[in-house]
Amino acid sequence: MLLLASGSPRRRELLKFLGITFMVEPGSYKEEKPQHGDAAAFCLRQALGKTQSVAVKHPDMWVLGADTVVALDGDILGKPQDAAQAEAMLRRLSGRTHRVFTAIVLQRQEERLQKVVETQVRFRELSAAEIAAYAATGEPSDKAGAYGIQGKAAAFVAAIHGSYTNVVGLPLAEVYEALKAVRVIV
Numbered sequence: 001m002l003l004l005a006s007g008s009p010r011r012r013e014l015l016k017f018l019g020i021t022f023m024v025e026p027g028s029y030k031e032e033k034p035q036h037g038d039a040a041a042f043c044l045r046q047a048l049g050k051t052q053s054v055a056v057k058h059p060d061m062w063v064l065g066a067d068t069v070v071a072l073d074g075d076i077l078g079k080p081q082d083a084a085q086a087e088a089m090l091r092r093l094s095g096r097t098h099r100v101f102t103a104i105v106l107q108r109q110e111e112r113l114q115k116v117v118e119t120q121v122r123f124r125e126l127s128a129a130e131i132a133a134y135a136a137t138g139e140p141s142d143k144a145g146a147y148g149i150q151g152k153a154a155a156f157v158a159a160i161h162g163s164y165t166n167v168v169g170l171p172l173a174e175v176y177e178a179l180k181a182v183r184v185i186v
């Protein structure tokens with residue numbers, strides 16, 4: 001049996017597309033504050049923490065955990081703390097290409113697969129009014145980089161290079177391959 005170590009409704013919905021049975025238990029890991037540095041290493045550390053916090057309680061299960069961050073100019077952008085911070089993040093992303101990293105970890109006791117997947121996303125130029133209106137929707141609050149590509153921010157995206165589901169929080173091709181490798185999917 002597979003256990004998704006996540007409180008994210010998006011990750012649950014994406015995993016359902018694989019047509020497999022799974023249970024959900026959010027991790028108890030307290031995430032680090034994102035800052036400057038290696039975004040891939042940072043999100044992998046968070047995904048490992050989330051996955052392990054659930055895996056220790058369920059030694060007989062394969063546990064899947066993930067973490068998503070946005071990277072720009074060496075800075076790591078996590079979830080905004082308030083609307084002002086959301087607007088500041090969106091101002092930085094406007095008219096530029098940023099990188100979205102999602103780390104996935106699949107673990108059962110000492111067995112573990114892990115992978116970090118990168119997608120590049122280019123935003124068109126956003127006006128101050130557009131940014132303020134989007135922040136006011138509340139959509140940015142629980143999302144890395146203060147936007148949801150699957151929501152109203154879809155209209156901000158001029159181009160994407162790489163996995164779309166990776167941006168939403170769970171790279172499905174890589175998750176599928178990992179689940180095949182450990183024979184959760186046959």
Ligand SMILES: Cc1cn([C@H]2C[C@H](O)[C@@H](COP(=O)(O)OP(=O)(O)OP(=O)(O)O)O2)c(=O)[nH]c1=O
Pocket residue numbers: 005006007008010011026027031050066067068069070079100142143144145147148149150167168169
């Ligand atoms: C960039 C982007 C991020 N996101 C989301 C994916 C993640 O859920 C969230 C980043 O926060 P995470 O800490 O990766 O995940 P989470 O706290 O939502 O859930 P979990 O319990 O698994 O830790 O941002 C989108 O939904 N759309 C987007 O376009």
